[in-house]
Amino acid sequence: MTDPATILQIIGSAIGLVRQIKQVEGAERAFEELEKLTAIMKAVSSGVMSSLDVEQARKEIDRLVVKLMRHEELQKGEADVDAALAKKFAKEDDR
């Protein structure tokens, strides 16, 4: 089986992240994501997963893989910042 020490370390890190969320402004999205995943984790820990739970878990993992690989939010954030910088110094650039 997967190394229990590693799993415990990950769960500890996840708890640390939840504590961090409470201190970060504008992290509502992280909360929503975590609640969804916590529901799946509860289904997993309650015993044998139903085929519906398994299917839901697989769909969530697929969605998260795309999210991590494409990192669209990060790219959008950078584009917003570039636009803010351009706006701040618009007159300077015109000169």
Add this chain to the structure above:
Amino acid sequence: MRKTIPVVILVVLAAACGGAQKRQQTDAVHGALVTAAAAASTAYDLYAVWNHALEMGIVDKATSAEDGRAKLAAHRARAGSVVAAFEATGEALRVARAALATTDPDIGKVTQLVTEALHAVLALQQAISSLKGAEP
């Protein structure tokens, strides 16, 4: 015939027990994979919020467009290791998920892949911590 029936029953029971055990193992591995995905997703969302606030701070403090662009470029070069770690974690999750989705997954192999995905999450969290420590 009379002798073969109990033997057949025993074989079927043994197969059923083995199947139940394998199912439990598969569920446990699924659980570990979802845990890894949950931790990576939360790290991503928090990082996006933190990174945006930091970059907007650079814009606020910039003394010229050139100064702002240079400081943003320097930050984004440092942040490249985190973006690479997100991609590596996504790839590790994808590979483990694909191995788990086969009709008769090799538990040993899948467990190894899920463990690699868990380690990728730890490396990701380390990359984020290092970046936070490296920011001026």
